[in-house]
Structure formats: C-alpha cells, structure tokens
Amino acid sequence: MKSSPHSSYLSDYIKPSQIIYDLKATDKVQALEELLDVLAKQKLIENKKLILTRIIDRERLESTAIGHNVALPHARVDTGGDIAIAVGKSKKGIDFDAVDDKEVHIIILVIWNPSLPGLFNHLFAGLAQFLIRDDFRLRLFGAKNKTELFNVLSEVELRLPQQDRIISRASLLKKLQTIEIKMKKSRGSQRKQLKEQAALIRQELDRDLVDRYERLMHRYGFAVAEVDEGVCQGCNINVATGMSSAIEGSNDIYICENCGKFLVALKKKKK
Numbered sequence: 001m002k003s004s005p006h007s008s009y010l011s012d013y014i015k016p017s018q019i020i021y022d023l024k025a026t027d028k029v030q031a032l033e034e035l036l037d038v039l040a041k042q043k044l045i046e047n048k049k050l051i052l053t054r055i056i057d058r059e060r061l062e063s064t065a066i067g068h069n070v071a072l073p074h075a076r077v078d079t080g081g082d083i084a085i086a087v088g089k090s091k092k093g094i095d096f097d098a099v100d101d102k103e104v105h106i107i108i109l110v111i112w113n114p115s116l117p118g119l120f121n122h123l124f125a126g127l128a129q130f131l132i133r134d135d136f137r138l139r140l141f142g143a144k145n146k147t148e149l150f151n152v153l154s155e156v157e158l159r160l161p162q163q164d165r166i167i168s169r170a171s172l173l174k175k176l177q178t179i180e181i182k183m184k185k186s187r188g189s190q191r192k193q194l195k196e197q198a199a200l201i202r203q204e205l206d207r208d209l210v211d212r213y214e215r216l217m218h219r220y221g222f223a224v225a226e227v228d229e230g231v232c233q234g235c236n237i238n239v240a241t242g243m244s245s246a247i248e249g250s251n252d253i254y255i256c257e258n259c260g261k262f263l264v265a266l267k268k269k270k271k
C-alpha cells in the first residue's frame, strides 16, 4: 500500500472488515484490545501485546480523546506494513479521560510504521479536518450499520490542512517541555523513563514544530510560555486581545509575536 503525500482517502487504508459497528468493550483497555484483535485477525499486526503496551503508554502521557466523543489512540510500531487502522463505534460510550469529559463513541486506532514519520501527522491532520465538523460527526454517530459507517469514513480525504493550527498539539508541546526540563535534573531509571516519554511525543509532532521548539529550548531553556490575564509569561508583554481569548480553552498552537515562544493558556486550579 502506497500513500500519496497530497491526496489519498481514509478508505485507501481501511476495509469494512476493520470496522466494529458495535463494540462490546465497556472500558478503554477492552476497547483497544477488541480493535487490536480485528487487526490481528486480518494479519495487519503480529505483536498485539507489545502494541497494546505502547498505546497505553501513549494514553498515559495524554488522552488521545480529542473531544466531541471521538478518540484517536495510536502507536508507532513496525508491523511489517505501512499502517494499520481499525475503527470501533460504541453505542453506550467509553470513558477515555477526554479533555471535555465526554464519553467516546468513535475510536479510530492507528498503528504506523516508524520508517514513515510523516504518515501519522498527515493522517491525523486529514482526519481532524473532518472530525471537527458537526455534520460529519452526526453522520458518523448516526450510521445504522457497518456499511453506512464505512461509507461515511470513506469520505475522509487525507489532505494536509492549509493552516497548521488545525493540528492542535499545544498541550503535547507543553508536556514535552515539562518532561525534558525534569529529565535534566533526573538520573538513572527515572531519566530513562522520561527520555522514552519525550521520544514518544517527538515522534508525533511535526518536524518544523520540533525544530522551532529545539531552537527556543537552546536559546531560552524553555519554549512554551503560558498566557496569564492576556500577558505572555515568557516575555511579560501583552499578547493581542483576539489571540489571548482564542488561546483560552483551545489546544491550537499560537506563537508570541514578541518573543516567538509557543503560547498556551495558563492552567487555572479548579476551585
């Protein structure tokens, strides 16, 4: 299976046999196992146990539930092929520790080959463009059988978005920074563990983003700054009002016009 970098469809990577219309699972791990079983049965993966461990490690870093009742669990593992995708729908909903606390009804599981670093970004961005659309999600959730579900999924065109802010990875960048700062002060097995977590995140982020992050880390010792009451905590200068309110509650990537650091909303403690 070859993936064209400019235009391909999700249906190039998925057959109806990779879809579970009604998941039996009642929790996250069961759901992941159920989906991996489908891929194993189709001979798209071999090392189910290893893959499950990787996916769970990744979920621990940050839930892959992107909100709106959708989750995109993933792992970068050599499966022999380029990519293996399974989709499951849950009527009851599954607790996936989503950012919006909503239960997940659609799970799109993606395993991709480490030799193709750009593939997942491409897929993630393409999928996100469809999944943020209310009308698309409604049809996805409303599909009455496996064929209908497959037909809706087949519409997803995996083209790269015009604006890279659609690939909302701000919280992942922040996490990378936290881990790498902690890593500098740690030793032994803790250091090794943090290094693995950092590698897991780096694999997923866009190359340009990581390059910019590296430059900022090298220059300032940190790359991601919080915005508190409209002020960039990286340079103490007000960010544009519109930008400030856009950052609040979003996971999009914004850049401080003054100091060039990545901006994220200040995490307020729950009262």
Ligand SMILES: [Zn+2]
Residues within 6 Å of the ligand: 225, 232, 233, 234, 235, 236, 237, 256, 257, 258, 259, 260, 261
């Ligand atoms: Zn700044």
